[in-house]
Amino acid sequence: MNFKKAAAIVTAAGALAAISVPAMALENEFHGMYRLRGIMSNFQNAGAPAFPADSADPKTMTVFEQRARLQYTAKVSDDLKLITHFEMDSSWGDNGGATGGRGLGGGMGADSVNLETKNVYLDFNIPSTPVHAKVGIQAWSDAYKGIFINDDLAGAFFDANLGGLKTTAGFARLQDGPSNANPVGQKTGDLYVLDAKYSLTKDLTLGGSYYLYRNDMNYKTSDVHMVGLNAAAKVGPVAMDAFAAIQAGEVGTSVANKKDLLAFAAQVAAKATVGPGALRASFLYASGDNNNGAGSKNHAFQNPAGYVGSSSNFYSSNLLLLMRSVYAMDSDKAIVMTTNNANQGLMLGTLGFDANITDKLGASVNAGFGLNAERNTTTTSNSKYMGTELNASINYKLFANLTATLDGAYVILGDRFKNTATAGATPKDPYMTEVMLNYAF
Amino acid sequence: MKRWIIALVALFSILCAVPAFAAQVRVFVADMNAIGVQNKEEMKATLQMLLSSRLNSDKIIAVGSAAEADVIVTGTYVVIGKVFSVDALAKTAAGKTITRAFVQGESQNELIPAVGTLADKLSAELAKTLAAGLPPADAAATLSPAQGSLSAPTSDFIKHEPQVRKAPVPEFIKPVDYERNNSSGWQSRRLNGAANLMAIGRTLPDGSREIFLADDHNLSYYRQGGEMKLVAKTEFNNSDKILSIDTIDGNEGSLEIYVTIMRDNELNSQIWQVKGDKLQMIAEKLPYFFRCASLAGGPKKLYAQAMGREEDFYGDVAEATRNGTVITLKNPLKLPRFGTIYNFNQFRDQDGKTYTLVINPDGYLIVYDPQLKELWRSNDKFGGSELFFQKEDLVDQRVTGDKYRWVFMNQRIQVTAKNEILVGKNDGFWVLGNARSYKKGTVYCFVWRGSSLEEKWHTRETQNYMPDYYFDESRNELLMLQVVQRRGVTTNGASSLSIKKVE
Numbered sequence: 001m002n003f004k005k006a007a008a009i010v011t012a013a014g015a016l017a018a019i020s021v022p023a024m025a026l027e028n029e030f031h032g033m034y035r036l037r038g039i040m041s042n043f044q045n046a047g048a049p050a051f052p053a054d055s056a057d058p059k060t061m062t063v064f065e066q067r068a069r070l071q072y073t074a075k076v077s078d079d080l081k082l083i084t085h086f087e088m089d090s091s092w093g094d095n096g097g098a099t100g101g102r103g104l105g106g107g108m109g110a111d112s113v114n115l116e117t118k119n120v121y122l123d124f125n126i127p128s129t130p131v132h133a134k135v136g137i138q139a140w141s142d143a144y145k146g147i148f149i150n151d152d153l154a155g156a157f158f159d160a161n162l163g164g165l166k167t168t169a170g171f172a173r174l175q176d177g178p179s180n181a182n183p184v185g186q187k188t189g190d191l192y193v194l195d196a197k198y199s200l201t202k203d204l205t206l207g208g209s210y211y212l213y214r215n216d217m218n219y220k221t222s223d224v225h226m227v228g229l230n231a232a233a234k235v236g237p238v239a240m241d242a243f244a245a246i247q248a249g250e251v252g253t254s255v256a257n258k259k260d261l262l263a264f265a266a267q268v269a270a271k272a273t274v275g276p277g278a279l280r281a282s283f284l285y286a287s288g289d290n291n292n293g294a295g296s297k298n299h300a301f302q303n304p305a306g307y308v309g310s311s312s313n314f315y316s317s318n319l320l321l322l323m324r325s326v327y328a329m330d331s332d333k334a335i336v337m338t339t340n341n342a343n344q345g346l347m348l349g350t351l352g353f354d355a356n357i358t359d360k361l362g363a364s365v366n367a368g369f370g371l372n373a374e375r376n377t378t379t380t381s382n383s384k385y386m387g388t389e390l391n392a393s394i395n396y397k398l399f400a401n402l403t404a405t406l407d408g409a410y411v412i413l414g415d416r417f418k419n420t421a422t423a424g425a426t427p428k429d430p431y432m433t434e435v436m437l438n439y440a441f
Numbered sequence: 442m443k444r445w446i447i448a449l450v451a452l453f454s455i456l457c458a459v460p461a462f463a464a465q466v467r468v469f470v471a472d473m474n475a476i477g478v479q480n481k482e483e484m485k486a487t488l489q490m491l492l493s494s495r496l497n498s499d500k501i502i503a504v505g506s507a508a509e510a511d512v513i514v515t516g517t518y519v520v521i522g523k524v525f526s527v528d529a530l531a532k533t534a535a536g537k538t539i540t541r542a543f544v545q546g547e548s549q550n551e552l553i554p555a556v557g558t559l560a561d562k563l564s565a566e567l568a569k570t571l572a573a574g575l576p577p578a579d580a581a582a583t584l585s586p587a588q589g590s591l592s593a594p595t596s597d598f599i600k601h602e603p604q605v606r607k608a609p610v611p612e613f614i615k616p617v618d619y620e621r622n623n624s625s626g627w628q629s630r631r632l633n634g635a636a637n638l639m640a641i642g643r644t645l646p647d648g649s650r651e652i653f654l655a656d657d658h659n660l661s662y663y664r665q666g667g668e669m670k671l672v673a674k675t676e677f678n679n680s681d682k683i684l685s686i687d688t689i690d691g692n693e694g695s696l697e698i699y700v701t702i703m704r705d706n707e708l709n710s711q712i713w714q715v716k717g718d719k720l721q722m723i724a725e726k727l728p729y730f731f732r733c734a735s736l737a738g739g740p741k742k743l744y745a746q747a748m749g750r751e752e753d754f755y756g757d758v759a760e761a762t763r764n765g766t767v768i769t770l771k772n773p774l775k776l777p778r779f780g781t782i783y784n785f786n787q788f789r790d791q792d793g794k795t796y797t798l799v800i801n802p803d804g805y806l807i808v809y810d811p812q813l814k815e816l817w818r819s820n821d822k823f824g825g826s827e828l829f830f831q832k833e834d835l836v837d838q839r840v841t842g843d844k845y846r847w848v849f850m851n852q853r854i855q856v857t858a859k860n861e862i863l864v865g866k867n868d869g870f871w872v873l874g875n876a877r878s879y880k881k882g883t884v885y886c887f888v889w890r891g892s893s894l895e896e897k898w899h900t901r902e903t904q905n906y907m908p909d910y911y912f913d914e915s916r917n918e919l920l921m922l923q924v925v926q927r928r929g930v931t932t933n934g935a936s937s938l939s940i941k942k943v944e
Binding site for chain 2: 030031033067071075118145150197199203233316356358
């Protein structure tokens with residue numbers, strides 16, 4: 001029997017086996033959300049340029065933006081499902097009709113082609129093994145609250161629960177150049193992931209990771225090796241978590257200018273029930289580089305950047321202007337957009353309190369201060385102190401799934417931004433008030 | 442060869458000689474006519490149900506459809522002035538008259554005993570007929586055991602029944618006015634607050650029963666006699682959400698109420714006791730989910746499970762004992778896939794093997810063998826609860842837009858001493874992702890037939906969401922909690938409790 005015949009027989013047998021699989025009931029599962037923000041601010045909108053260039057004398061503006069997401073899961077069995085996730089974003093008054101597009105369609109007439117495919121992936125268990133796989137374009141976050149990567153990635157991730165130990169191995173292709181529109185698989189940006197998390201007791205979890213971000217777009221320009229440890233514990237009434245991560249390797253935008261990398265980040269956070277609510281506090285440090293990456297070594301904590309804005313965040317800060325807010329949509333603008341922070345690094349302290357006033361009414365207050373970890377050529381002032389944000393919100397549950405929120409935030413800018421706006425002016429303190437409706441199901 | 446044939450014929454003759462009446466006669470009570478009464482439809486259904494249940498005996502089995510029956514009983518209920526008469530006619534399935542009987546009475550109070558008398562008369566006549574053998578046309582329907590072993594009753598094969606069989610129609614499905622005939626059921630008045638949970642306490646010397654109801658932030662202590670009387674109520678912190686309430690007799694002989702509470706993403710459970718007419722907390726800040734259950738119909742025990750830093754339910758479910766304010770865990774149970782403290786129970790088969798039963802996240806009822814391998818799963822969905830807790834999930838927050846993941850509780854699975862399995866089921870008009878709004882509830886009773894669960898009965902659907910139920914085995918009564926008005930912006934909603942005698 002030659003190889004072709006054998007292959008034909010195997011193919012035919014496979015096809016027969018495939019069509020012999022008994023018809024299975026398909027479970028259809030839907031989730032989704034709708035969010036509307038009505039913003040009045042001198043800072044937050046979807047326009048360019050970024051802070052602080054446009055903030056010498058910003059006028060108060062009103063922006064309305066909305067986002068709907070629909071998630072459909074086709075569940076064939078307990079062990080196999082296809083997950084799809086779509087998004088429609090618009091700012092009221094942007095563009096409509098044929099002039100619309102991704103993130104648009106809120107102009108008069110609407111009717112824009114603006115459906116975005118956010119995630120499409122298979123989620124399945126490999127038979128006779130404890131291995132669970134997620135293969136395709138999916139959401140992924142590091143084990144460090146997103147300060148390295150928290151974004152949608154195309155990749156394959158495999159995890160296994162072995163008693164209290166959860167291990168994950170994965171690969172994601174972040175870029176394929178040089179044009180990206182026509183992938184050739186030679187000049188790529190890839191992410192390799194090894195994660196482990198072990199629950200020692202119900203009150204103590206320890207984890208460790210190794211990530212490699214290899215930017216081969218210009219033939220091995222960057223190899224960011226990241227090793228981290230993380231822990232979460234509950235001691236008495238206090239829930240705590242902490243992590244530390246070191247990055248080493250080489251970074252640069254070309255072979256000629258690549259530098260040795262040695263950077264680190266660390267965070268501690270605590271939360272405790274106090275009176276009618278919960279008190280939160282956290283401190284994050286991410287190293288910066290005083291040569292802005294131009295010296296012999298780069299000490300700035302690295303975050304790969306995606307095609308759509310920043311791919312890292314620290315949403316647990318609960319800040320609205322100083323750090324990226326999880327509720328931001330098209331107007332995703334913050335004073336610190338990444339923990340790399342233009343190679344300046346970051347020192348961030350936060351304190352917050354969430355209160356349940358009644359069954360439906362809640363309130364939250366937060367304060368946070370931010371400093372550059374290092375001054376460098378991007379820092380056009382003599383100070384590292386970026387500012388302190390104060391924010392407060394009141395939310396009311398109209399229904400179990402629909403919450404109306406009124407919030408306001410104000411940043412007292414630090415000397416880091418003194419005389420840094422257009423024509424050497426000092427930017428005005430950013431502020432924002434908003435009414436937000438959040439529906440999630 | 443001839444000797445073999447003779448021997449076989451002789452054996453066949455012996456088998457044929459086994460008396461036909463060794464099997465029960467299957468009787469179906471068809472529609473009863475009602476003349477001269479108000480609420481005709483309700484009265485018809487009531488009489489049908491009453492006569493069916495009273496005909497049931499060791500010789501007669503009331504079945505749910507004419508197709509299954511050897512004998513079909515029809516009847517008429519006539520009221521003239523205060524006097525009434527109930528006349529019944531029993532026919533074979535082929536339509537041949539077997540017997541007639543009637544009873545009379547002079548007031549409505551005599552109706553229920555009169556139906557009993559009528560059933561006795563019919564039973565006696567049917568027994569006589571059986572002893573003499575059913576008319577030829579029907580003889581085949583009453584199989585001898587030997588024949589039965591070869592040829593199963595026709596209905597098992599003709600009816601295209603789903604794997605989970607439907608209950609006989611007259612016993613539980615048809616609306617029966619329990620309030621008007623309070624020998625069969627009871628319905629509370631409107632109770633303030635949309636309760637999520639229910640637990641049953643002791644029966645007091647005056648015959649009343651202790652009942653505990655809880656909504657998100659309140660625990661209420663009622664005594665159910667003729668009415669539901671609110672005895673005590675305790676209100677919890679707004680940050681507290683009650684996820685379960687269960688009762689068990691404590692070490693000191695008093696009743697203990699285990700209240701599972703989630704507060705700011707952490708378990709913060711409490712234990713309460715009834716002291717006279719008051720509720721008194723005896724332990725708090727307990728980091729456990731609690732459930733009191735009779736696994737495999739055994740004695741009621743307290744079980745606990747912890748929550749992890751990341752896991753919603755951490756580790757094994759274990760037996761729990763209280764010593765002062767300290768909870769001690771022992772005898773951990775290994776649960777199958779999907780099993781948590783709130784969605785499982787166990788039952789035993791005739792050989793004493795223990796099986797585990799779980800409602801999976803999609804609502805399917807799954808039976809696992811003693812080695813925890815899946816044996817069977819239902820085609821229909823069961824369970825369903827609007828009660829949930831939230832756990833902070835910052836990883837998915839960017840995608841879902843929600844800071845929390847929602848973890849829904851489920852309907853309890855109860856197993857009786859006879860190893861009958863009770864499961865609640867809610868159906869809804871709008872159940873989509875985390876948006877749940879159930880409209881109707883039912884309780885199903887199953888028995889394990891060696892290869893699958895077979896339905897024994899189910900209650901008719903409630904007209905409202907049924908957040909919880911409990912089968913009081915000592916009284917053979919099923920208690921069904923209903924939310925008759927949901928919570929709204931300006932209202933805390935309302936509940937009601939119905940109690941049905943399981944016959």
